[in-house]
Amino acid sequence: MTMTLEDVRTRAQTRHELCGQVKKLLVDRLSLDVDPGMISDDQPLFGRGLELDSIDTLELAVAVQEELGVTITDDDTECLLSLNRLVDHIEKNRG
Amino acid sequence: MGTEAAATFTAPPREATRESVRLSADEIAGLLPHRYPFLMLDRVVHVTPGVSAEAIKNVSVADPVLAGHFPGRMIFPGVLLIECVAQLAAVMYGTASLREGSATPDSVAGRVGYLAEVRQAKFLRPVYPGDQLIVQAHNGPRVGSLISVTGQISVDRELVMTTRLAVTQRPAPDHQPDQ
Numbered sequence: 001m002t003m004t005l006e007d008v009r010t011r012a013q014t015r016h017e018l019c020g021q022v023k024k025l026l027v028d029r030l031s032l033d034v035d036p037g038m039i040s041d042d043q044p045l046f047g048r049g050l051e052l053d054s055i056d057t058l059e060l061a062v063a064v065q066e067e068l069g070v071t072i073t074d075d076d077t078e079c080l081l082s083l084n085r086l087v088d089h090i091e092k093n094r095g
Numbered sequence: 096m097g098t099e100a101a102a103t104f105t106a107p108p109r110e111a112t113r114e115s116v117r118l119s120a121d122e123i124a125g126l127l128p129h130r131y132p133f134l135m136l137d138r139v140v141h142v143t144p145g146v147s148a149e150a151i152k153n154v155s156v157a158d159p160v161l162a163g164h165f166p167g168r169m170i171f172p173g174v175l176l177i178e179c180v181a182q183l184a185a186v187m188y189g190t191a192s193l194r195e196g197s198a199t200p201d202s203v204a205g206r207v208g209y210l211a212e213v214r215q216a217k218f219l220r221p222v223y224p225g226d227q228l229i230v231q232a233h234n235g236p237r238v239g240s241l242i243s244v245t246g247q248i249s250v251d252r253e254l255v256m257t258t259r260l261a262v263t264q265r266p267a268p269d270h271q272p273d274q
Binding site: 054057061062065072073077 | 211235236237
């Protein structure tokens with residue numbers, strides 16, 4: 001299925017906004033000392049990226065559930081490897 | 096199927112509702128590894144396994160903790176209010192495991208894990224000997240062995256404490272170990 005240029009632009013815009021929303025959610029809910037704008041889309045969330053720990057995993061799941069209505073379960077933990085993967089998961093599971 | 100705790104879950108509940116279960120102090124002790132002086136809850140008034148629960152704790156002048164906190168100004172410590180909610184959380188997931196068959200009456204207490212996080216706790220009013228704590232807890236999302244729990248404690252219909260915690264439940268013996 002081909003998309004028009006308009007579709008592509010709209011999709012990119014929506015994605016960009018969602019990325020911004022998720023970055024802000026990360027900073028607010030996990031009390032990160034970083035400007036949401038400074039988080040790159042492909043940033044790893046754990047380890048050498050944002051240095052989240054396993055307890056932050058739960059808080060992230062709670063935050064995404066509460067603010068975006070999307071559930072993260074044990075089977076989905078791959079989506080926590082980077083910001084992009086997390087946004088992919090949210091896009092896929094949003095109403 | 097010979098233990099007290101098993102009898103509770105297979106016999107019809109004494110409360111009218113199908114879902115809700117009442118637990119005595121002995122039955123609570125069957126679900127938790129905690130013992131004196133660190134078993135907090137006197138009675139579970141109702142529990143919907145894995146969802147929510149409500150319990151009672153009577154704060155007594157006889158509690159040894161009060162002798163030191165503080166002499167001449169007895170106040171039940173806030174950290175122990177957190178412990179009450181954490182233990183009620185263990186009751187919630189313990190009853191859920193029994194119901195779904197992932198634990199037996201002999202193994203359920205061994206599945207109780209740890210307090211992983213106190214995300215927030217607010218202590219709104221002091222708690223004194225003679226107060227009857229109504230402890231309430233609700234389950235939140237679960238990721239792996241980590242479970243989010245929100246809780247509150249009231250005395251005489253006034254909130255004395257609100258909290259959000261993360262607790263863990265240890266995996267059942269035949270599961271993969273946690274990474």
